[in-house]
Amino acid sequence: MFKGLKRLAPCAAVLFSLISIAHAEEGPRVFTGTLGKSPIVVELNTSKDGEVIGRYFYEKYHRDLLLTGSSSDGMLALVEGENRYGEEEPLPTLKLKETGDGLQGEWHSPQGKKLPVKLADARLPASPLTTLPFIAALPQSAPYEYLRLQDLKLKAEKKENFMGYELQWWTEPESKISLFSVESGLPKDEQQRVNQQLLGRLWREVISYHGCLLQGGVNTDFMQQAEPKLISPSVVSLNIATSYYCGGAHPDFGDSPLNIDVRTGHPLSLADVLWVGEGQPILHAERDSAGDQPLSATDSAAYSNYQREVLVPWLIKQFTMLHPDEMKKPAEDDDNACNYSDESIWGYSPWYFTAKGLYLGPYFARIARACDAPEWSVLPYSIVKQHPGAVKLQLPKG
The missing domain is CATH 2.40.128 (Lipocalin)
Incomplete structure (x- = not known):
């Protein structure tokens, strides 16, 4: 279906044309x-x-x-x-x-x-040899969505050269969800694994689109824009910005980046890249190819504690030294000011790689969402390299 995305499938997929559910x-x-x-x-x-x-x-x-x-x-x-x-x-x-x-x-x-x-x-048609791992897993996890996706096709759009890598953009016409695959610049096997993640994410967003339509009814609005941020021999990083109204009192928007380890094709967690705690990082890259393996209850609680008590205070300290004016706490009577010194806005920062450093964005409540995505909240690689995470990555000089 897509160049460089073929993979071997179990023999059963060849021998049987239907899978009973x-x-x-x-x-x-x-x-x-x-x-x-x-x-x-x-x-x-x-x-x-x-x-x-x-x-x-x-x-x-x-x-x-x-x-x-x-x-x-x-x-x-x-x-x-x-x-x-x-x-x-x-x-x-x-x-x-x-x-x-x-x-x-x-x-x-x-x-x-x-x-x-x-x-x-339902009896589900077996996955072809070219099926993406994300779609191949749907018969067990979401057979209804698997059947929906059978008749949906991606349309090839523009080609783009980004940082020396050739990108092919794809769009699913009904939802208008778009994302790219990497067509040149990476070793063939690594390129295949990266594209499996990228196009798997595209189809995941198509499923989210239909979920939004079901929840919101006739007044639903779901618009999305993907933007590559950094591609290197070590990482492929992009941000996906979504503006949506799926019912309820107000529309909303937000960022959902995707950061891929080129060597393994696995999505990267922040602790894979940056770790400021003691001992080994709690999160690591030994997860399944879809990046969906959940943390144990013990690890989840430990990581939440690390975020709250270690990572967030450390981030605020770094950004205060780098950007003292922006991080200055506003006056109490200034209702329109953005309080970037508030620890609660940094707990679950959307993050991605840039040419200059690691971008970590704050997350404000809806009433102050205009304060989201400041351009300056980039942690230079010179600092990131002093606190490596679980995955050994070759980071840009920054």
């Missing part, structure tokens, strides 16, 4: 079938006694429709969509009953139109 007793159940003559994919969670919540999409459109309702003695009574903001408009309904391998029933429109519904437990 057995639903977990307490997890959502995924079905494929038809509503009228239109193919649909349905996910239903019936883990709570008598309560059903789920969603479905038409294969032609891919956009989720909310389902809520109840179940009793193998019969499901569902409502499609929801009334928001005090509305009381009639909504479509579905009446379904359990069969040996799925559900059957009818869809009713508010105007009285009826269409037959026939669903069977």
Whole structure:
């Protein structure tokens, strides 16, 4: 599908064209079938006694429709969509009953139109040899999303030369989510691992887009911009800025960087790069290829304590020495000032590599979000190198 992204898959993927999905007793159940003559994919969670919540999409459109309702003695009574903001408009309904391998029933429109519904437990097409690791893992972790992504394709957009590396930009047309792959400048095997992370992240953001649409309804807004920040023989670093409204009182925005260890293809944690505590870093790079392996409860508590009591005070001290005017605590009566000396804004800083140093951004509450992303909060590599993390990286001179 993409140059440099082929990888070997288990022989089973070659031998079997379909993978049966057995639903977990307490997890959502995924079905494929038809509503009228239109193919649909349905996910239903019936883990709570008598309560059903789920969603479905038409294969032609891919956009989720909310389902809520109840179940009793193998019969499901569902409502499609929801009334928001005090509305009381009639909504479509579905009446379904359990069969040996799925559900059957009818869809009713508010105007009285009826269409037959026939669903069977989903059987997922096997992943091709070229499938990204992120997508190959979805049949087990998120089969509904796996089925959605089957018909979505990336469109090749512009090519760009960044810091001597050729980048190919890709866009998923429905969500308009874009990200790049590295086409030249890295050894072939390293380039492949990096691109698996980059394009896996693109598809992860497509899933987030659809989740936002489901949660926010017709007034949803989800815009995203990815920007490469540093590419070197050691790291690929980029920032993903998202502006979104997924329902609720106010829209919001935020940064979600991605930093990749070129040698292994693993995402980097801040403690992989910078460690100012005693002993060995709590976080390390020995994680799965998707970077999703959670910390144990003990390590999570220890790292939170390290952030709060060691890292944040240290960062404030460094930035106060580097940028005393910006870090000066504002007067109490200055409601419009940004208080960068507040420890609470540095606890979970978005961070990425730049040519000059490690950028660490503060995170303010919504009322003061205009204070986010100051240009000056860059920690020079000369300081970072004095406090190396768990991964040995060749950092720029800065």
